[in-house]
Amino acid sequence: MRTIIIDDEQQSHDTLRHYLAQSSTSIDIVASGYSVKEGMELIRKHKPDLVFLDVELPDGTGFELLEKLGKPSFYVVFITAHNKYAETAFRFGALDFLTKPIDPEILADTLAKAGERYQQLFTIEQLQIALETFYNAQEKKLPQRIAISTSKGLELIRVDEVCYLEAQQNYTDFHLLVNGKKRSVTASLTMKTYELHLEPYAEFMKIHRSHIINLLMVDQFIKGDQCVVLRDQSRVPVSKANKDDLEQRLENL
Helix, strand or coil, X not given: CEEEEXXXXXXXXXXXXXXXXXXXXXXXXXXXXXXXXXXXXXXHHHCCCEEEEECXXXXXXXXXXXXXXXXXXXXXXXXXXXXXHHHHHHHHHCCCEEECCCCHHHHHHHHHXXXXXXXXXXXXXXXXXXXXXXXXXXXXXXXXXXXXXXXXEEEEEEHHHEEEEEEECCEEEEEEEECCEEEEEEECCCHHHHHHHHCXXXXXXXXXXXXXXXXXXXXXXXXXXCEEEECCCCEEECCHHHHXXXXXXXXXX
Protein backbone atom coordinates (compact mmCIF):
# COMPACT_ATOMS: atom_id res chain seq x y z
CA MET A 1 0.00 0.00 0.00
CA ARG A 2 1.27 3.45 -0.94
CA THR A 3 1.53 5.22 2.42
CA ILE A 4 1.97 8.79 3.64
CA ILE A 5 2.74 9.85 7.22
CA ILE A 6 1.49 13.29 8.28
CA ASP A 7 2.61 14.29 11.78
CA ASP A 8 4.39 17.35 13.17
CA GLU A 9 6.71 15.29 15.42
CA GLN A 10 9.80 13.74 13.83
CA GLN A 11 9.82 11.04 16.50
CA SER A 12 6.40 9.82 15.32
CA HIS A 13 7.71 9.56 11.76
CA ASP A 14 10.78 7.65 12.90
CA THR A 15 8.78 5.30 15.14
CA LEU A 16 6.23 4.53 12.44
CA ARG A 17 8.91 3.97 9.81
CA HIS A 18 10.73 1.58 12.17
CA TYR A 19 7.63 -0.50 12.96
CA LEU A 20 6.29 -0.43 9.40
CA ALA A 21 9.63 -1.71 8.09
CA GLN A 22 9.19 -4.76 10.33
CA SER A 23 5.57 -5.34 9.32
CA SER A 24 4.46 -8.28 7.21
CA THR A 25 1.98 -5.96 5.48
CA SER A 26 3.20 -4.56 2.17
CA ILE A 27 3.83 -0.90 2.97
CA ASP A 28 5.59 1.59 0.70
CA ILE A 29 6.10 4.97 2.42
CA VAL A 30 6.02 7.42 -0.49
CA ALA A 31 6.10 10.71 1.45
CA SER A 32 6.16 12.39 4.86
CA GLY A 33 4.39 15.63 5.78
CA TYR A 34 4.36 17.85 8.87
CA SER A 35 1.35 20.18 8.42
CA VAL A 36 -2.16 20.40 6.98
CA LYS A 37 -0.93 22.37 3.96
CA GLU A 38 1.95 20.01 3.20
CA GLY A 39 -0.21 16.95 3.83
CA MET A 40 -2.86 18.09 1.33
CA GLU A 41 -0.21 18.71 -1.33
CA LEU A 42 1.37 15.28 -0.78
CA ILE A 43 -1.95 13.45 -0.84
CA ARG A 44 -2.97 15.13 -4.10
CA LYS A 45 0.44 14.41 -5.63
CA HIS A 46 0.97 10.80 -4.55
CA LYS A 47 -2.63 9.50 -4.35
CA PRO A 48 -1.90 7.12 -1.44
CA ASP A 49 -3.80 4.02 -0.35
CA LEU A 50 -3.09 4.63 3.35
CA VAL A 51 -2.47 7.80 5.38
CA PHE A 52 -1.29 7.99 8.99
CA LEU A 53 -2.68 11.36 10.08
CA ASP A 54 -1.99 13.29 13.28
CA VAL A 55 -5.00 15.09 14.75
CA GLU A 56 -3.19 18.20 15.97
CA LEU A 57 -0.95 19.88 13.39
CA PRO A 58 0.68 23.33 13.49
CA ASP A 59 -1.78 24.89 11.01
CA GLY A 60 -4.97 23.01 11.89
CA THR A 61 -6.28 19.52 12.54
CA GLY A 62 -6.29 16.27 10.63
CA PHE A 63 -10.08 16.50 10.56
CA GLU A 64 -9.85 19.84 8.75
CA LEU A 65 -7.38 18.39 6.25
CA LEU A 66 -9.84 15.63 5.33
CA GLU A 67 -12.75 18.04 5.23
CA LYS A 68 -10.89 20.20 2.69
CA LEU A 69 -10.02 17.20 0.52
CA GLY A 70 -13.66 16.11 0.27
CA LYS A 71 -14.66 12.54 -0.55
CA PRO A 72 -11.96 10.16 0.76
CA SER A 73 -9.98 8.05 -1.69
CA PHE A 74 -7.62 6.42 0.86
CA TYR A 75 -7.72 4.59 4.18
CA VAL A 76 -6.94 6.76 7.21
CA VAL A 77 -5.42 5.84 10.56
CA PHE A 78 -5.47 8.81 12.92
CA ILE A 79 -2.71 9.45 15.48
CA THR A 80 -3.36 11.29 18.73
CA ALA A 81 -1.37 12.10 21.87
CA HIS A 82 -4.12 10.92 24.25
CA ASN A 83 -6.50 13.72 23.28
CA LYS A 84 -9.71 12.58 25.00
CA TYR A 85 -11.87 14.68 22.65
CA ALA A 86 -10.25 13.13 19.60
CA GLU A 87 -10.52 9.60 20.97
CA THR A 88 -14.23 10.10 21.63
CA ALA A 89 -14.65 11.43 18.10
CA PHE A 90 -12.93 8.40 16.57
CA ARG A 91 -15.14 6.01 18.52
CA PHE A 92 -18.36 7.79 17.59
CA GLY A 93 -17.32 7.95 13.95
CA ALA A 94 -16.05 4.34 13.99
CA LEU A 95 -12.65 5.49 12.71
CA ASP A 96 -9.28 3.78 13.30
CA PHE A 97 -6.71 5.48 15.49
CA LEU A 98 -3.42 5.02 17.34
CA THR A 99 -2.35 6.79 20.52
CA LYS A 100 1.17 8.00 21.22
CA PRO A 101 3.50 6.42 22.12
CA ILE A 102 2.61 3.96 19.39
CA ASP A 103 2.18 0.36 20.53
CA PRO A 104 3.61 -2.05 17.89
CA GLU A 105 0.99 -4.72 18.64
CA ILE A 106 -1.91 -2.29 18.19
CA LEU A 107 -0.24 -0.99 15.03
CA ALA A 108 -0.01 -4.56 13.69
CA ASP A 109 -3.74 -5.09 14.34
CA THR A 110 -4.52 -1.78 12.65
CA LEU A 111 -2.44 -2.70 9.61
CA ALA A 112 -4.22 -6.05 9.36
CA LYS A 113 -7.55 -4.22 9.27
CA ALA A 114 -6.22 -1.72 6.75
CA GLY A 115 -4.99 -4.57 4.54
CA GLU A 116 -8.43 -6.16 4.58
CA ARG A 117 -10.53 -3.03 4.36
CA TYR A 118 -8.55 -0.23 2.74
CA GLN A 119 -10.87 -0.21 -0.26
CA GLN A 120 -13.87 0.10 2.10
CA LEU A 121 -13.15 3.72 2.80
CA PHE A 122 -14.66 5.79 5.57
CA THR A 123 -17.59 7.91 4.48
CA ILE A 124 -18.22 11.64 4.56
CA GLU A 125 -20.92 10.89 7.15
CA GLN A 126 -18.37 9.21 9.44
CA LEU A 127 -16.08 12.22 9.14
CA GLN A 128 -19.00 14.56 9.85
CA ILE A 129 -19.86 12.60 13.00
CA ALA A 130 -16.22 12.66 14.10
CA LEU A 131 -15.99 16.41 13.48
CA GLU A 132 -19.29 17.05 15.24
CA THR A 133 -18.19 14.95 18.20
CA PHE A 134 -14.71 16.50 18.36
CA TYR A 135 -15.92 20.09 18.48
CA ASN A 136 -18.95 19.37 20.67
CA ALA A 137 -16.76 17.51 23.18
CA GLN A 138 -14.43 20.49 23.44
CA GLU A 139 -17.47 22.64 24.29
CA LYS A 140 -18.75 19.90 26.65
CA LYS A 141 -21.66 19.12 24.34
CA LEU A 142 -22.57 15.52 23.61
CA PRO A 143 -22.95 14.33 20.00
CA GLN A 144 -26.42 13.49 18.73
CA ARG A 145 -25.38 10.69 16.38
CA ILE A 146 -23.23 7.59 16.50
CA ALA A 147 -21.82 5.32 13.76
CA ILE A 148 -22.63 1.65 14.33
CA SER A 149 -20.40 -1.00 12.74
CA THR A 150 -22.54 -3.79 11.26
CA SER A 151 -21.85 -6.81 9.05
CA LYS A 152 -22.98 -4.72 6.05
CA GLY A 153 -20.90 -1.66 6.85
CA LEU A 154 -21.85 1.35 8.95
CA GLU A 155 -25.20 2.65 10.07
CA LEU A 156 -25.70 6.12 11.49
CA ILE A 157 -28.25 6.40 14.28
CA ARG A 158 -29.54 9.15 16.53
CA VAL A 159 -28.71 8.68 20.21
CA ASP A 160 -32.18 9.87 21.29
CA GLU A 161 -33.84 7.11 19.21
CA VAL A 162 -32.13 4.31 21.18
CA CYS A 163 -34.50 2.47 23.55
CA TYR A 164 -32.00 -0.09 24.79
CA LEU A 165 -28.93 -2.14 23.96
CA GLU A 166 -28.84 -5.91 24.33
CA ALA A 167 -25.64 -7.97 24.47
CA GLN A 168 -25.46 -10.96 22.12
CA GLN A 169 -22.09 -12.61 22.86
CA ASN A 170 -19.66 -10.68 20.60
CA TYR A 171 -22.41 -8.53 19.11
CA THR A 172 -24.80 -5.85 20.35
CA ASP A 173 -28.42 -5.32 19.34
CA PHE A 174 -29.54 -1.69 19.27
CA HIS A 175 -33.31 -1.47 19.71
CA LEU A 176 -34.60 1.81 18.33
CA LEU A 177 -37.86 3.73 18.23
CA VAL A 178 -37.90 5.86 15.08
CA ASN A 179 -40.99 7.99 14.45
CA GLY A 180 -43.02 5.61 16.59
CA LYS A 181 -41.81 2.48 14.79
CA LYS A 182 -39.59 -0.22 16.29
CA ARG A 183 -36.45 -1.33 14.52
CA SER A 184 -33.23 -3.08 15.49
CA VAL A 185 -29.62 -2.85 14.34
CA THR A 186 -27.03 -5.52 15.17
CA ALA A 187 -23.59 -4.04 15.79
CA SER A 188 -20.53 -6.19 15.23
CA LEU A 189 -18.86 -5.06 18.47
CA THR A 190 -19.42 -6.03 22.11
CA MET A 191 -21.73 -4.10 24.40
CA LYS A 192 -18.71 -3.09 26.50
CA THR A 193 -17.55 -0.93 23.57
CA TYR A 194 -20.84 0.94 23.45
CA GLU A 195 -21.03 1.14 27.22
CA LEU A 196 -17.89 3.31 27.01
CA HIS A 197 -19.39 5.33 24.16
CA LEU A 198 -22.56 6.10 26.12
CA GLU A 199 -20.96 6.61 29.54
CA PRO A 200 -21.08 10.45 29.29
CA TYR A 201 -24.85 10.39 28.68
CA ALA A 202 -26.80 10.70 31.94
CA GLU A 203 -29.88 9.10 30.38
CA PHE A 204 -28.19 5.75 29.69
CA MET A 205 -27.80 3.15 32.42
CA LYS A 206 -26.68 -0.46 32.55
CA ILE A 207 -29.45 -2.21 34.47
CA HIS A 208 -28.43 -5.80 33.78
CA ARG A 209 -25.25 -7.53 32.63
CA SER A 210 -26.69 -7.76 29.12
CA HIS A 211 -28.84 -4.60 28.93
CA ILE A 212 -28.32 -0.85 28.80
CA ILE A 213 -31.44 1.30 28.67
CA ASN A 214 -32.32 4.87 27.79
CA LEU A 215 -34.01 6.13 30.98
CA LEU A 216 -35.97 8.66 28.93
CA MET A 217 -37.63 5.74 27.14
CA VAL A 218 -38.95 4.12 30.35
CA ASP A 219 -42.76 4.00 30.66
CA GLN A 220 -42.93 1.84 33.76
CA PHE A 221 -40.71 0.21 36.38
CA ILE A 222 -42.39 -2.95 37.69
CA LYS A 223 -40.61 -3.74 40.95
CA GLY A 224 -42.37 -7.06 41.55
CA ASP A 225 -41.30 -8.43 38.17
CA GLN A 226 -37.93 -6.65 38.33
CA CYS A 227 -38.26 -5.22 34.84
CA VAL A 228 -38.89 -1.97 33.01
CA VAL A 229 -41.40 -1.41 30.25
CA LEU A 230 -40.07 0.88 27.52
CA ARG A 231 -41.89 3.05 25.00
CA ASP A 232 -41.53 0.36 22.35
CA GLN A 233 -43.38 -2.00 24.77
CA SER A 234 -40.25 -4.08 25.41
CA ARG A 235 -39.84 -5.54 28.89
CA VAL A 236 -36.21 -5.43 29.99
CA PRO A 237 -34.95 -7.21 33.13
CA VAL A 238 -33.39 -5.30 36.03
CA SER A 239 -30.76 -6.98 38.20
CA LYS A 240 -31.14 -6.86 41.97
CA ALA A 241 -27.84 -4.97 42.22
CA ASN A 242 -29.17 -2.14 40.01
CA LYS A 243 -32.76 -1.95 41.27
CA ASP A 244 -32.31 0.78 43.91
CA ASP A 245 -30.01 2.89 41.72
CA LEU A 246 -32.48 2.67 38.83
CA GLU A 247 -35.37 3.81 41.03
CA GLN A 248 -33.38 6.79 42.26
CA ARG A 249 -32.26 7.82 38.79
CA LEU A 250 -35.81 7.60 37.45
CA GLU A 251 -37.03 9.80 40.29
CA ASN A 252 -34.35 12.38 39.46
CA LEU A 253 -35.16 12.66 35.75
